[in-house]
Amino acid sequence: MTINPFFERSPLPYELPVFAEIADEHYLPAFERGMAEQLAEVAAITVTDGEPTFADTIEALERSGALLTRVSNVFFNVASADATERIEAIEAEISPRLAAHRDAIHLDPALFARIESLYERRDALGLDAEQARLLEQYHIRFVRAGARLDAAGQNRLRELNAELATAATEFGQRNLAAGNAATLILDSEAQLAGLAPTAVAAAAEHAGSLGHPGKWALRLQNVSNQPVLAQLADREVRRRVMAASLGRGFGNGGNGALAAHMAALRAERAALLGYHDHAAYAVADQTAKTVAAVEDMLARLVPPAVANAEREAAELTAAMRADTGADAELCSWDWQYWSEKVRAERFSVDAEALRPYFELERVLVDGVFFAAERVYGITLRERKDLLGYHPEVRVFEVFDADGAPLGLFLGDFFARPSKRGGAWMNELVSQSTLLGQRPVVVNNLNIVKPPESEPALLTWDNVRTLFHEFGHALHGLFSNVRYPFFSGTEVPRDFVEFPSQVNEMWMSHPQVLPHYARHVETGEPMPAALVERMAAAERFGEGFRTVEYLAAALLDWAWHRISAADAPTDAEAFERRALRTAGIALAAVPPRYRTGYFAHIFAGGYAAGYYSYLWSEVLDADTAEWFADGAAPIRDKGETFRRELLSRGGSVDPLTAFAAFRGRAPEVEPLLVRRGLTT
Numbered sequence: 296m297t298i299n300p301f302f303e304r305s306p307l308p309y310e311l312p313v314f315a316e317i318a319d320e321h322y323l324p325a326f327e328r329g330m331a332e333q334l335a336e337v338a339a340i341t342v343t344d345g346e347p348t349f350a351d352t353i354e355a356l357e358r359s360g361a362l363l364t365r366v367s368n369v370f371f372n373v374a375s376a377d378a379t380e381r382i383e384a385i386e387a388e389i390s391p392r393l394a395a396h397r398d399a400i401h402l403d404p405a406l407f408a409r410i411e412s413l414y415e416r417r418d419a420l421g422l423d424a425e426q427a428r429l430l431e432q433y434h435i436r437f438v439r440a441g442a443r444l445d446a447a448g449q450n451r452l453r454e455l456n457a458e459l460a461t462a463a464t465e466f467g468q469r470n471l472a473a474g475n476a477a478t479l480i481l482d483s484e485a486q487l488a489g490l491a492p493t494a495v496a497a498a499a500e501h502a503g504s505l506g507h508p509g510k511w512a513l514r515l516q517n518v519s520n521q522p523v524l525a526q527l528a529d530r531e532v533r534r535r536v537m538a539a540s541l542g543r544g545f546g547n548g549g550n551g552a553l554a555a556h557m558a559a560l561r562a563e564r565a566a567l568l569g570y571h572d573h574a575a576y577a578v579a580d581q582t583a584k585t586v587a588a589v590e591d592m593l594a595r596l597v598p599p600a601v602a603n604a605e606r607e608a609a610e611l612t613a614a615m616r617a618d619t620g621a622d623a624e625l626c627s628w629d630w631q632y633w634s635e636k637v638r639a640e641r642f643s644v645d646a647e648a649l650r651p652y653f654e655l656e657r658v659l660v661d662g663v664f665f666a667a668e669r670v671y672g673i674t675l676r677e678r679k680d681l682l683g684y685h686p687e688v689r690v691f692e693v694f695d696a697d698g699a700p701l702g703l704f705l706g707d708f709f710a711r712p713s714k715r716g717g718a719w720m721n722e723l724v725s726q727s728t729l730l731g732q733r734p735v736v737v738n739n740l741n742i743v744k745p746p747e748s749e750p751a752l753l754t755w756d757n758v759r760t761l762f763h764e765f766g767h768a769l770h771g772l773f774s775n776v777r778y779p780f781f782s783g784t785e786v787p788r789d790f791v792e793f794p795s796q797v798n799e800m801w802m803s804h805p806q807v808l809p810h811y812a813r814h815v816e817t818g819e820p821m822p823a824a825l826v827e828r829m830a831a832a833e834r835f836g837e838g839f840r841t842v843e844y845l846a847a848a849l850l851d852w853a854w855h856r857i858s859a860a861d862a863p864t865d866a867e868a869f870e871r872r873a874l875r876t877a878g879i880a881l882a883a884v885p886p887r888y889r890t891g892y893f894a895h896i897f898a899g900g901y902a903a904g905y906y907s908y909l910w911s912e913v914l915d916a917d918t919a920e921w922f923a924d925g926a927a928p929i930r931d932k933g934e935t936f937r938r939e940l941l942s943r944g945g946s947v948d949p950l951t952a953f954a955a956f957r958g959r960a961p962e963v964e965p966l967l968v969r970r971g972l973t974t
Contacts, residue, residue, distance in 0.1 A: 301325035301366045307681065308692070309703045309735050310724050312369050314684045319381045322370050326389050329363030330396045336360070341405035349420055352409045353430055357729060357778050364725075364779075367393075369684070372721040376739050377685045377713045378471065386464050394460035398453045401440035410434055425946045429778050432945070435580060441568060448567055455564045462557050467898030469550050470517070470543070471715050474892070477539040478505065479513040481532065487511055489528035491647050496746045515540055516741060517716025517892055519885045520843065522754060524631040525646060537628035544891020551866030554890045554897050558854045559862030561902060566859065573855040577903035581787040582910070582949050586856075589906050593849060596909070597878055599972040600845055603838025604884055611637060627883050634836050642832040646754065649829065653758050654815040655708065655742065655751035662758070662811030663765045666801035670933035671769070672696025675704060683707065688737075693772055702726070702734035702772045709751075710741040715894065717741065718760050720767035720795075725782035726774040734783060736771040738764040750815050755829075758802055766798025767791075773941040781946040788900060789907035790949040794941055796908075796915035800922065803830065837971040839884055846886035848906045849877040851896045855903035866890050909966075914953060916965035921957055 300316040302325065307313060336359035343351050374386045400406065413420065414434040417427060441452045480502060481487065487495050495511065502512035513523055513536060521540050527533045544550035561573040570576040575586050583589050611633040612625040618636070625633070639645045664675050674694045681690040683705050693701040705723070710716075724735035740760055745751050753761075770791075771783035784791050801807045812821040821829075853873035863869035870890050874880035888895065895901040922932055939956040947955075954960060967973045 299325055299328075301362060301369075302328070304361075304365075308678075309700075309733050311681055311690070311703055311735055312365070312684075312723060314682050317369065317684075319379065319385070322366060322382075322385050323389065325362065325366035326370075326392070329360065329366055330392070333360035333363050334396070334399060337400055337403060337406055341403065341409065347409040347412050349413060349422060349426060349430065352406075352413060353426075353433055354729070354778075356433070357429075357727075357780060361730075363396075368721070368723050368725075372723065372737060372739075373684050375467075375715050375719070375721075376707055377711070378468075378715075379713065383468050387461070387468070390460040390464040391457040394456040395453060398440070398449075398456055401437050401442060402444075402449050402453070404442075407437050407442040410437055425777055425781070428946060428948075429780055432780065439568065439576075439580065444567070452564065452567060455560055455567070459557060459560050459564070462553055462560070463898050466550055466553055466557070467715065467894060469553070470892050470894050470898060473543045473550070474515050474517060474716055475712055477515050477543050479515075479532075479536055479539055480505075480507055481511040481513065484511065486529050486532050487527070489526040490523065491526075491650065491752070493745050493749050493752060494523075494526075494743070496749070497743055500746050514710065514743070515543070515716075516710075517894060518887055519889060520627070520631055520887070522631075522756065524628060525635040527632065530629070530632075533628040533632060534626070537626075541627075541885060541889060542891075544889070545867060550891045550897065554854065554893070555863050555866050555869070557897055558857055559859045561855060562857055562862065563859040572858060574852060574903040577855065578789075581789045581904070581907070583789050583906075589852070589910070592910065592913075593845065593852070593877075593906060596841065596970075596972060597845055597849075600838060600841040600970075601879060601881065603971055604842040604881060605838075607634075607836060607838045608881075608883055614640075625883050627885050630839065630883055634839065638832045638835050642828045642835070644825070644828045644832040649755060649821075649825075650752040651815045652812045652821045653753040653755070655753055657811050657813060657815075658753060658758055658761060659706070660811075661813075662802065662807060663761050665810050666762070666798075666804070666807045667765070667769065669806065670801065670929055671773075671937055672930065672933075673701065673772075678703075683737075687711075700733070702736065704768055704772065705735070705737035707737060708740045708742050709744040711744075714739070714741065717894070718764050720764050720771065720784070722771050722783055725779050725785075726771070726776065727779040727782055728775075728777045730779060732779075734771045734774055736768045736783070738768055740764065752815065755833075759799055762799050762802045763795045766795030769798065770794045770941055770944075773937050774944050775942040776944045776946045778946070781944040783944050786945045786949055788904040789910045790914075792908050792911035793914045793918075793949075796911055797918050797922075797936075799915075800919045803833075834971065841970055841972070842879060842881060842884045843887045844909065846874055846877075846879045846881075846884065847888045847893070848909065849879060850874065850886050850888075850890065851893065851901070851903060851905040853877070854890070854896070912969075913963050913966045914961050916969050917957065917961045918953075920965045 299321045300313045301321060304310055305313050340352055340355045374382050410433055413430055417430055441449055444452060487498060498511040498513055501514060502510040505512055515521060519540055521536050524533050524536060565573045565576040568576060578584060578586060578589060608625055614637050615625060615629060615633045616622060635646055667673050675691040678690045678692050683690055687709055688705055688707045691704045693704055695701045718740045721737050723737060724732055726732060726734040742751060742757055767784060774783040776782055809820050813819060850870060850873055895905055935956050940952045943952050
């Protein structure tokens with residue numbers, strides 16, 4: 296019998312998992328042994344003689360569960376990026392067991408008594424700042440996990456956590472299946488008029504892989520407004536694409552009913568823990584702190600955003616009617632198409648004509664990596680001798696400005712049926728000086744893979760996503776903390792998007808864009824006049840983008856402001872009512888995510904937290920202004936930003952870290968200007 300590769304620390308550089316040796320049958324035994332080992336380690340902590348110390352309790356907890364962490368980091372990335380039926384079966388089995396395992400630790404009365412004792416004596420322990428924050432955060436985590444509930448309350452909490460873990464896994468797996476099932480099969484190439492030849496070829500290849508030779512297949516991305524809607528000239532095909540997109544996850548046995556059930560369970564859990572609703576529970580340990588703070592921000596933005604979108608709708612309607620000669624109403628499946636038409640006419644910018652300037656390899660190396668070198672001094676070198684979890688995964692070694700090795704970056708860029716939609720960053724190994732570990736991070740995207748031998752040409756939105764996700768990667772790579780509890784992106788949910796959104800600023804920087812925006816065939820840089828027009832065109836449609844996002848954020852918020860007794864039975868009716876109540880129910884601008892495929896909040900960690908993208912953008916817009924003020928060279932500012940914020944992870948209060956480099960608290964005005972929401 297082969298030795299399970301998870302049972303020992305990996306011998307590869309930076310402890311990169313030995314993917315060549317990992318098989319599906321290794322996961323479950325590793326999970327089971329990992330949980331058993333951690334429970335034994337916790338038990339050893341609780342029977343330690345004498346008064347608890349920071350070292351024998353808190354640091355011991357930080358060292359515990361090494362095997363469980365190794366297998367969890369790998370498995371859940373693979374479950375999202377390359378799921379098989381066996382992987383999905385393991386996920387369904389292990390998710391509630393992991394929830395029970397976490398409860399066994401958080402609800403251990405002997406362990407909490409030690410933490411409580413340390414917390415009460417915290418001022419007399421002689422702790423440094425990071426240790427003091429770690430003790431405080433452990434105490435908060437255990438209290439929020441139910442450590443102070445009575446026996447009956449803890450038993451019910453265990454049941455709720457297990458049921459929610461099972462439901463979240465089911466939602467994610469259903470979502471992947473529903474997205475694949477909603478793939479639109481077309482019989483005629485003429486129905487794809489408007490798409491680039493490479494996109495048409497990719498659709499034909501995809502149809503063939505699905506058993507439909509001689510046809511064309513349009514795969515849906517996990518958003519409402521599909522990118523192909525901007526190019527498809529056939530209005531009926533656009534309508535079918537939008538119908539398939541918006542309809543995912545509803546109907547009998549769909550995710551709508553499951554989402555309502557999950558919202559009710561979360562509401563019950565929040566009440567059990569002493570909160571009015573799940574939203575109040577979720578924001579209590581975020582930077583927002585209160586429900587009122589989030590609602591005040593969202594309420595302030597809705598009216599001007601809706602007004603902007605309505606002005607845009609009138610303009611697009613006029614353009615559509617002038618072109619077609621018909622008195623048609625602008626529908627959701629028309630918006631992107633006519634927006635692209637108006638943008639092209641007004642700014643002489645055609646989105647498809649831009650794509651040859653955004654070839655994946657050049658954007659990655661001469662754009663994303665180049666910007667990181669310019670701002671932070673780091674360099675990346677591909678390691679083809681190191682393998683990822685899928686043949687398409689690429690591994691890069693990252694070096695600091697002085698040449699010292701920093702960590703590994705894995706890039707998994709292309710869509711496939713086994714990968715969930717969207718884009719995300721995971722840590723396979725988290726940095727910690729306590730454990731002697733350096734970071735290994737992975738970025739997952741869903742770029743449509745071109746036919747063999749064809750270049751991968753990106754949209755401007757794809758370029759933004761590359762820069763955004765690498766911002767998360769930098770947060771993990773630059774981590775320089777002692778304790779894994781604080782490593783990298785282990786920060787409040789409404790702060791975690793801040794560094795990634797800051798990294799987007801470099802995509803259009805005048806010293807970065809010309810470096811990578813070169814024609815794939817000629818190598819010629821994008822003409823300066825086109826760059827200027829593109830910058831102007833980018834501001835066009837801000838009303839639509841803001842409303843689309845706000846509608847999703849407010850929908851998330853509505854689901855998590857209910858009580859268990861008020862849980863709806865009809866998810867679609869609840870959704871319509873929530874958007875009307877929020878004043879953002881625009882038929883032509885559906886939410887970025889509808890309930891049936893809102894994986895962020897029902898299969899991920901953003902429940903009552905989707906507002907965080909905009910909350911973080913307040914910090915991002917303010918930081919972009921700081922980078923651009925010319926007070927110091929970009930390289931110096933990059934070093935300050937890295938030292939004061941990116942390297943600190945969660946080891947300091949996030950807003951304290953912000954003030955350390957900015958010199959003051961964040962201000963909202965730069966965001967209002969960026970979003971066109973000022974008077």
